[in-house]
Amino acid sequence: MIGRALSSDFLKIRGKGIWFLIFIAPIGLVVMQALNFGLRYDYLIKEYRGHLWEGLISNMMAFVPLALFMGSTLVSSMLAGVEHQLSSWKQLLALPISRTAVFTSKFVLSIILMAVACLLLSVFTAVLGLCLGFGFPLPWSDVAKIGFFPFIGSLPLLALQLYLSLTYRNQALPVTLGLALAICSLFTGSLSEWFPLNWPALAYRADHQLPFLGAGFALGLLILIFALLHFNRKDVN
Structure with a gap:
């Protein structure tokens, strides 16, 4: 059932500009670096002599959490907007498919879209390093982690943003909240490491990454369960 809903959602986002966002976001980060x-x-070659790849990845990581938060906000809003703009919720929920499958399908789709963006970020980072002449050996592990570890740490915001975007027809509230949290994340480094906005950065940078990866996954799952329970009981226009 979820598979059919997911296939339908893939068709719905064709021509909506979502795939363009998925490709342009990692390209923008790499072009900036x-x-x-x-x-x-x-100056930078001299500064990072002997660990050029680490220097590139460190500079990239300064903007990855911000990009993930903004991407989660925009992707969630655009996915929800497909249904809101067509006023198709009643028709969709009248089909022989559970609300759980409908919501889960959209969450899985948002995960896939963000994962593609993170994969592209890792690939483009590797290409940039090679173009800059950093050469081999290429630190495949670190390059892969820069895309996916912060993403796991940002799962709570993705789950929250999708829930709010699907719940509210007017996207001003979820988008404003998401962008505000994204900007605030630039200034929360001095707060507790257990403050959720710090998890994407710590999931990559911390000496012990596993607790922050686990916290991101667990809180994201908890928010998803709450969102599912609320969505199953809510009247949708």
Whole structure:
């Protein structure tokens, strides 16, 4: 049942600009670092001599949590907007398919979309490093982690944003909240490491990454369960 709903959701997002967002976001991050290293090449090469890849990834990581929070907000809003704009909730929920399957399908789709963006970020980061002449051996583990570890740490916000976007027809509230949290995440580093907005960065940077990966997954799952229970009981227009 979820498979059929997911297949339908894939068809619905065709031509909606969501895939464009998924591709342009990691490209934007990489282009920004290409300009950073291009304009300050001699200084940065000297600064990170002996650990050039680590320097590139560190500079990239400064913006990855912000990009993930903003991406989760926009992807969730655009997915929900497909149903809200067509006023198709009543028709959709009248079909012989459970509300749980409908909601879970959209959450799985948002996971897939964000995962594709994270994969592209890792690939483009590797390509950028090679283009800058950093050469081999390429730190495949670190390059892969920069895409996916922060993503796991950001799952609570993705679950929350999808819930709010599907619940409210007017997207002003979820989008405003999501963008506000994304901006706030730039200034929460001095707060407790257990503050959720810090988890995407700590999931990559912390000496012990597993607790933050687990916390991101667990809280994301908890929010998802709450959202499912509420969505199953809520009247939808």
